[in-house]
Amino acid sequence: MCGILGFIGHQNVMPEMLSSLSQIQDTDFNSVAVAITTPSGIRILKHGDDLALLGDQIVESSLTGVSGIGHGRWDMEKHTESFATTAGINADVTLVQHGSIDNLCSLQFWLETEGITFSDTPSIEILPQLISLFLRRGYDPEQALNRAVERAYGTFSVAVMFRSDPSHLYAAQRGCPLVLGIGRQSSGLSSDERALGDQFNRILYLKDGDQVRISTDRLSIREKSGRKVRRHIQERIQSTRLHNQTNQVFYHREIHEQPEAISRTLNATQRQLQTLPLSLFDAERLTIIASGSSYHAALIAKSWFETYAALPVDALIASEFRYSPPLLKPNGVTIILSQSGETSDTLQSLRFAREQKQHVLAVVNTQNSSISHEADYSITTQAGPELCTVATKAFCCQLAALANLVIKASLQRQLLELSAATRLHQLLFTLPAMLEQVIADETHYQRIGQQLAAYSHLILTGYGCSHPLALEGALKFKEICHLHAEGIATGELKHGAISLLETNMPIMALASQDERTLKTLTDTLSVCAPEIKPILLADKVSLDAVKQSHVEKIELPDIPSLISPILHAAALQLIAYHTARAKSADMDLPLNLAKPVTEYE
Structure with a gap:
C-alpha cells in the first residue's frame, strides 16, 4: 500500500517532494523514498520509515534536481529496502507503482523466456523490465510505457522517469486514480490530491486508461488506444492541511466536530437532492455498494429504505460485487458509498454497474474524487478532512445524507404523507443539537x-x-x-x-x-x-x-x-x-x- 508522486519544474523540486510526502504521512509509512534526475543520472535515496531522516540524508548529500518521483509505502512486512519494495530500478527506467498487478506470474514467465533474470523481489521489477524490453526493441518512452501497461492486468498506476528523456515525467492510470497539478513554475502528479502543494493552482483528473507525459509547462495525454485527448482542467479549491500542533488526538477531535459537520451535510444534501431526477425513486429495487465503514452505513440505509420507503435494497460489499455474476436489471439504480471517493474496489464496482446500464448515484466526502466524476449523480457530504485513519464523522455524515435521501424517497413513493415527512425532516435537522448532548459529558x-x-x-x-x-x-x-x-x-x-x-x-x-x-x-x-x-x-x-x-x-x-x-x-x-x-x-x-x-x- 502506498502513495506515489512526481514533480518537474525549473528549480530544485526536492523540497516540494518532501513536503508533499509529509502531507499524506498520516498513513504511518514504514518506507519512504525519492528518485531525482541529476546531471549525472537518476539518484535514489530511501529510508526505512522516517521522512525526517530522509530529508536529513538529502541535505547531507546536497542532492538537487528539477524532476523526481517518490513514494511513501506502508506494508506489514516492513521491508528495510523501502524503494525496492514497490519501485523497479534498472539502467533505463525508474518507476513507482501504486496498486497491484494480477498477472505477475505470467509476465515473469514470459520475460524469463526473453532472457531476463530477476532478483529476490521479482514482483517489483516486472513493469520496469517490461518497459526496458520495449525500449530495446526500438520503441520511444511513450510507446514503451503504453505497450507495457497494455500487458499488465490489475488495478494500478505508475509514475516513470526515463534516463533517455530527463526533461519529462510519464505516468499511466489503470484503475488507481492519478491527479495532475499545474502551476506557474512546475507540474506534478500524485495518487492523492493532498500531496499537491499550493504551487499547483489548477488540477486535472486522468480518466482510466489515460497515459500522460508532462514537462514543466506542457502535458500530453493519450487514452488507452493511443489517441491524443484533452481532459478538463479545473481551478483548484485550496484546502488547508491541518497539522496536529497540540497533543490532542485527531480521532477524539473529529468525534466532537460531528455536530457541525452533520449540520453542513444536511443543508448541502437538501440542496443537492433538488438536482436528482424523481425517477430515481421509482426503481423496483435499489443496490448499494460500499466497503469498510461505508458498507455498514449501506446496511443501515437498507433498513431505512425498506422500512420507510418500501424499497427493496441489496447492500453489497464492493470487493465481492465486482467479481459477482451480473444480475442487475438494466436501468436500475445503484448507490455507491465511499468516504474518499477513490476506494479501488468501490470504483471498479461503479464501472461494473455502469456496464450493466445502471443509473449510478455516488455519496462521497470528496467532491473532486474519481467516484464523484464517474457517477451519473453525486451527493457530497461535508465532513471535511478526516486526519485520523479510522472513520468517525465521515461515517455519521454518510448516514445523515442517506436519511435525507430516504425521506425524499418515501415522499416520492407516497409511503409518507407530507406532514409526516415534514416532521421527520424537522427532527433530522435537530440532530446536531442532540449529538452535542450525547458527546458533551464523557464521564460515563x-x-x-x-x-x-x-x-x-x-x-x-x-x-x-x-x-x-x-x-x-x-x-x-x-x-x-x-x-x-x-x-x-x-x-x-x-x-x-x-x-x-x-x-x-x-x-x-x-x-x-x-x-x-x-x-x-x-x-x-x-x-x-x-x-x-x-x-x-x-x-x-x-x-x-x-x-x-x-x-x-x-x-x-x-x-x-x-x-x-x-x-x-x-x-x-x-x-x-x-x-x-x-x-x-x-x-x-x-x-x-x-x-x-x-x-x-
Missing part, C-alpha cells in the same frame, strides 16, 4: 472504556438497523483498541455465539427506538454470564424497564430509528476512544492501517 464513556480495557474480547449486538451499527462499533474496537470484537444480530446469539459468553467476554447491546427495543435488551440479558455486567445503550423508557441492577446503562435520546443510529455511533466512538486511551493505543495511526491507500477502505 470513560468509566466503561476503562472497564473494557481489561478484556481482550467484546460482543456487540442489536436487532434491525442496530445490527450493522454493532458491526461498525466492533470495527472501531478492532481498529483503535486492538481488541477482538464481533458484531452479532441479537437473534443469532443463541446460534453459536452463546458458547463464548463466559467471564472473559463482555457484551454490549444497542437498541434503536423501534418495536424490538425491549426485546434487544431482554434477549441480551438472558444470555449473559452472571459475572459479566452487560452494557445497554437505549432510550430512558426502555432502560427504566430493565430492573436488573447488575448492568451498565447509557441513556440516549428517544428518537426514531431513522436518526438514532447516528447518536449510537457517536457514543460507540467515544467508548472505543476511552478504551483505547486506557490501553495507551495509538488511535490516529492504528497498527497495520493506512487511510489514503486506495486498495482498501
Whole structure:
C-alpha cells in the first residue's frame, strides 16, 4: 500500500517532494523514498520509515534536481529496502507503482523466456523490465510505457522517469486514480490530491486508461488506444492541511466536530437532492455498494429504505460485487458509498454497474474524487478532512445524507404523507443539537472504556438497523483498541455465539427506538454470564424497564430509528476512544492501517 508522486519544474523540486510526502504521512509509512534526475543520472535515496531522516540524508548529500518521483509505502512486512519494495530500478527506467498487478506470474514467465533474470523481489521489477524490453526493441518512452501497461492486468498506476528523456515525467492510470497539478513554475502528479502543494493552482483528473507525459509547462495525454485527448482542467479549491500542533488526538477531535459537520451535510444534501431526477425513486429495487465503514452505513440505509420507503435494497460489499455474476436489471439504480471517493474496489464496482446500464448515484466526502466524476449523480457530504485513519464523522455524515435521501424517497413513493415527512425532516435537522448532548459529558464513556480495557474480547449486538451499527462499533474496537470484537444480530446469539459468553467476554447491546427495543435488551440479558455486567445503550423508557441492577446503562435520546443510529455511533466512538486511551493505543495511526491507500477502505 502506498502513495506515489512526481514533480518537474525549473528549480530544485526536492523540497516540494518532501513536503508533499509529509502531507499524506498520516498513513504511518514504514518506507519512504525519492528518485531525482541529476546531471549525472537518476539518484535514489530511501529510508526505512522516517521522512525526517530522509530529508536529513538529502541535505547531507546536497542532492538537487528539477524532476523526481517518490513514494511513501506502508506494508506489514516492513521491508528495510523501502524503494525496492514497490519501485523497479534498472539502467533505463525508474518507476513507482501504486496498486497491484494480477498477472505477475505470467509476465515473469514470459520475460524469463526473453532472457531476463530477476532478483529476490521479482514482483517489483516486472513493469520496469517490461518497459526496458520495449525500449530495446526500438520503441520511444511513450510507446514503451503504453505497450507495457497494455500487458499488465490489475488495478494500478505508475509514475516513470526515463534516463533517455530527463526533461519529462510519464505516468499511466489503470484503475488507481492519478491527479495532475499545474502551476506557474512546475507540474506534478500524485495518487492523492493532498500531496499537491499550493504551487499547483489548477488540477486535472486522468480518466482510466489515460497515459500522460508532462514537462514543466506542457502535458500530453493519450487514452488507452493511443489517441491524443484533452481532459478538463479545473481551478483548484485550496484546502488547508491541518497539522496536529497540540497533543490532542485527531480521532477524539473529529468525534466532537460531528455536530457541525452533520449540520453542513444536511443543508448541502437538501440542496443537492433538488438536482436528482424523481425517477430515481421509482426503481423496483435499489443496490448499494460500499466497503469498510461505508458498507455498514449501506446496511443501515437498507433498513431505512425498506422500512420507510418500501424499497427493496441489496447492500453489497464492493470487493465481492465486482467479481459477482451480473444480475442487475438494466436501468436500475445503484448507490455507491465511499468516504474518499477513490476506494479501488468501490470504483471498479461503479464501472461494473455502469456496464450493466445502471443509473449510478455516488455519496462521497470528496467532491473532486474519481467516484464523484464517474457517477451519473453525486451527493457530497461535508465532513471535511478526516486526519485520523479510522472513520468517525465521515461515517455519521454518510448516514445523515442517506436519511435525507430516504425521506425524499418515501415522499416520492407516497409511503409518507407530507406532514409526516415534514416532521421527520424537522427532527433530522435537530440532530446536531442532540449529538452535542450525547458527546458533551464523557464521564460515563470513560468509566466503561476503562472497564473494557481489561478484556481482550467484546460482543456487540442489536436487532434491525442496530445490527450493522454493532458491526461498525466492533470495527472501531478492532481498529483503535486492538481488541477482538464481533458484531452479532441479537437473534443469532443463541446460534453459536452463546458458547463464548463466559467471564472473559463482555457484551454490549444497542437498541434503536423501534418495536424490538425491549426485546434487544431482554434477549441480551438472558444470555449473559452472571459475572459479566452487560452494557445497554437505549432510550430512558426502555432502560427504566430493565430492573436488573447488575448492568451498565447509557441513556440516549428517544428518537426514531431513522436518526438514532447516528447518536449510537457517536457514543460507540467515544467508548472505543476511552478504551483505547486506557490501553495507551495509538488511535490516529492504528497498527497495520493506512487511510489514503486506495486498495482498501
